[in-house]
Amino acid sequence: MKTRRQFLKNSLIVTAGFTGFGILSNNIIASCSSRKNDNGLFSKGFGELVNDPKGIFDLPKGFTYKIITKQGQKMSDGLISPGANDAMATFPLDKDRIYIVRNHELSYTHTNIGAFGNKNKNLKLGKPEYFNDYNKGKGPSIGGTTTIIYNQTTQEVEKEYMSLFGTERNCAGGSTPWGTWITCEESNLKRSINHGYCFEVNPNEEMKVSEPKPIVGMGRFMHEAIAVDPRTGIVYLTEDKGDGLIYRYIPNVKEKMHEGGRLQALAIKKDKFQDTRNWNKTRIKINEKLETYWIDLDDVHSPNDDLRKRGRKDGAAVFARGEGMWWGENEMYFCCTSGGKAQAGQIFRYVPDTNEAKGKNKEIGGTLELFIESKDKNQLDSCDNLTVTPWGDLMVCEDNAHPRLIGITKAGEIYKFAENIKYRSELTGVCFSPNGKTMFVNIQHAGLTLAITGPWASRS
Numbered sequence: 001m002k003t004r005r006q007f008l009k010n011s012l013i014v015t016a017g018f019t020g021f022g023i024l025s026n027n028i029i030a031s032c033s034s035r036k037n038d039n040g041l042f043s044k045g046f047g048e049l050v051n052d053p054k055g056i057f058d059l060p061k062g063f064t065y066k067i068i069t070k071q072g073q074k075m076s077d078g079l080i081s082p083g084a085n086d087a088m089a090t091f092p093l094d095k096d097r098i099y100i101v102r103n104h105e106l107s108y109t110h111t112n113i114g115a116f117g118n119k120n121k122n123l124k125l126g127k128p129e130y131f132n133d134y135n136k137g138k139g140p141s142i143g144g145t146t147t148i149i150y151n152q153t154t155q156e157v158e159k160e161y162m163s164l165f166g167t168e169r170n171c172a173g174g175s176t177p178w179g180t181w182i183t184c185e186e187s188n189l190k191r192s193i194n195h196g197y198c199f200e201v202n203p204n205e206e207m208k209v210s211e212p213k214p215i216v217g218m219g220r221f222m223h224e225a226i227a228v229d230p231r232t233g234i235v236y237l238t239e240d241k242g243d244g245l246i247y248r249y250i251p252n253v254k255e256k257m258h259e260g261g262r263l264q265a266l267a268i269k270k271d272k273f274q275d276t277r278n279w280n281k282t283r284i285k286i287n288e289k290l291e292t293y294w295i296d297l298d299d300v301h302s303p304n305d306d307l308r309k310r311g312r313k314d315g316a317a318v319f320a321r322g323e324g325m326w327w328g329e330n331e332m333y334f335c336c337t338s339g340g341k342a343q344a345g346q347i348f349r350y351v352p353d354t355n356e357a358k359g360k361n362k363e364i365g366g367t368l369e370l371f372i373e374s375k376d377k378n379q380l381d382s383c384d385n386l387t388v389t390p391w392g393d394l395m396v397c398e399d400n401a402h403p404r405l406i407g408i409t410k411a412g413e414i415y416k417f418a419e420n421i422k423y424r425s426e427l428t429g430v431c432f433s434p435n436g437k438t439m440f441v442n443i444q445h446a447g448l449t450l451a452i453t454g455p456w457a458s459r460s
Contacts (some may be wrong), residue, residue, distance in 0.1 A: 002308075045407050045415025046458065049171065056422045063454030068157050068440075069148065071447020072111060077161040077207065078125055081114030082106060085442035085449055087225065087324070087385050088429035089175035091203045093149065095322025098433050099203035100148040100440060101181040102449065103170040107143065108135070108191070113447065114142035115162055132199070132212035135192045143167045145183050145201050145210075148449075152438055155451065157169065163203070164210050168195040171240070172225035172324060172385060177233075178255045179204065182215070184223035186240050188305045196220040196302075198237075200257055217261045218249045219300035221307050225325035225385075227332045229352060236350070238322030239335050242277075245308045245316050246334070246350075248294060264294035265308075265316035266350075268368065276370070277320040277339050278346070284370045286412075292317075292350075292365030317368075320346065324386040324397070333371065333394060335383040344374035345383035347394070347408070372408060373448075379414060380406055385428050390436035391459040398440070399426040405441065418452070 046060035057065050071083040093099055098185040106114055118121045120142070128134045144164040150157055162184060164170075171186035176230055180200050187195040197214035224238040233254035237247040251261040268274040269291045276284050284290065295314050297307060320339035325332065331351045332341040339346030352366040374380035382399040383406070389395050394408040395417065403426050405418040418441075420427055425445035432439050439452040 011159075018202060018415050045417060046455075049416060049419055050288075052134050052421060054422075056420075057450065058419045058421055059452065059454070060417065062458075063452060065450045065452045066155060066453050067448050068150065068155075069160060069449045071246060075115075077160055077163050078157040079122070080117055081160060081447070082115045082142070082144075083445075083447040085406075085444055085447060086170065086428045087172035087174075088440055088449075089181055089429050090431055090440065091175070091181075092434045096153045097149055097151050097158065100150055100449075101183075101201055101203050102146050102148065102429060102442070103173060103183050104143055104146065105169050105171045105186065105444070106258055107169055107187070107189070108133075108139045108141045110142065113142075116142065126162075126165055130209045130212070132214070133166050133168070133191055133195065135194050137328070139166045141166045141191070141195070141313070142393065143170045143185070144250075145181065147201075147203055147206075149206070150451070152433060152435070155453075159207065161207055162209060163205075164199060164201050164212060167199060171223070172238075173198070173326075174226035174228065174325060176200075176228050176255070177230035181259070182226050182235070184226065184237075184290050186224055188222055194220060194301070194303070196223065197255075197304075198223055198226065213258065215257045217251070217263060217450040218257070219247065219263045219297070219307060220302045221305070224323045225334070227325045227327040227334070229327065229332070231330075232352075232356065234352070234356070236325060236332055236334075237415050239308060239431065240321050240323055240337075241308060242321055242338065243308060243312070243318050244320075245311050246319060246322060247297075261275075263297045263300045264363075265297055265311035265314075266365065266368070267293050267295050267315045268317045269293060272315040273315045276317055276346075276348075277336070278341055278373065279320070279339075280341075282341070286370055288370060290292070290368045292368050293363050294365050295363075302353065307386075319348075323384045323399075323436055326386055326388050326394075328388040329392070333386060333388065335386055335396065337382050337384055337399060340373040340375065342375055342377060344377045344379075344381050345372075346370060346374070347372040347383060347386070347396070372412060382426075384426060385430055387431050390432055392454065393437070393459070395430050397427040397430050402426075403427045403431060422446075423448075 043242040049058040097400040147163040149159040168187040247265040311340040325334040384399040
């Protein structure tokens with residue numbers, strides 16, 4: 001009989017590796033959406049989108065969505081389901097049920113959509129010690145995470161509750177191979193305390209609030225997402241700035257983020273001051289494989305918010321708003337929202353060296369590749385959160401007025417999977433359940449979380 005920890009780790013291997021259905025053949029037929037003329041930009045994917053009779057969310061034939069939570073509804077802990085839903089991940093609970101940990105990109109000013117109701121009228125329901133920044137009760141930070149217990153068999157939410165309080169603008173983050181969620185503050189705000197850190201949330205502590213303890217070794221900057229190499233425990237991080245860096249955190253003790261570690265920035269051997277953004281000049285070509293190395297960073301608390309500037313001065317590469325990041329099969333993908341000449345977005349692939357983080361030479365790096373660069377906003381516009389699917393494709397959220405979910409095969413072929421029709425809101429938090437049967441996504445500004453089911457296996 002498996003222990004709970006064994007079950008958790010084995011299930012997370014499926015979530016992180018995503019090799020369950022095999023990889024689609026490269027022979028895909030060009031197709032157009034039922035809603036827009038795509039001018040031949042898209043491959044078939046799951047087929048044409050079907051108009052949603054509710055006018056909310058278009059999906060291919062055979063797929064359905066269900067709104068499982070709504071901003072403003074009462075949760076199991078007596079608080080209100082917050083708005084500004086952002087990045088998410090799933091974790092196994094038992095054969096039917098899973099945990100979903102969900103970020104909320106809320107600042108202390110967003111009291112109209114926070115967990116405590118308008119103007120924080122129910123603030124007394126949250127103990128001051130729960131908060132990272134209580135600010136003496138005068139405009140406390142109200143970002144954080146909620147945890148959902150979802151039954152895939154009944155397709156019902158059994159519980160929903162706050163699992164982290166008092167942080168700022170929890171935008172993205174990432175799951176870990178040891179079964180936790182690392183949530184990141186996209187903030188450099190200075191209040192009663194400084195913001196701009198990462199926090200760890202344990203989804204297995206049901207109806208409990210995680211300690212709001214910043215992982216100080218991961219640095220203070222405009223954090224976006226993280227991804228963890230399960231082989232080494234190295235954490236890779238993105239930064240949502242137009243001149244942001246890509247970081248890695250080598251923990252002193254694997255799986256123990258608070259025990260300290262080494263923060264570094266990615267650099268490219270080809271050009272010490274490499275600009276990957278391709279805004280005015282094509283410096284990096286599609287599928288060009290670039291050797292990298294890593295630069296040590298000091299003063300990672302960065303009181304002057306200049307960590308990226310100091311890193312670049314020492315030779316780090318600069319990226320155009322690093323956002324979503326996800327670990328695949330021995331490789332890591334990340335989005336740069338405004339990269340490329342059209343500033344419509346780039347997706348990079350990083351393959352660590354097999355000796356990375358081994359021995360004394362901690363500077364050794366892997367191979368960086370520009371996987372996708374959108375030349376037309378009709379093809380891919382403002383890529384943000386992303387995940388690796390159970391069959392090996394990427395599924396990418398767009399951040400624009402009427403965004404879509406865009407699929408990308410390992411061969412770089414692009415297809416549309418879904419489109420947000422009703423709400424002028426970005427899509428966020430795309431992820432799959434550990435068994436690959438359900439995909440979850442948020443319509444952020446509407447405060448909706450959707451569960452999507454259908455013939456996923458048709459991609460094999």
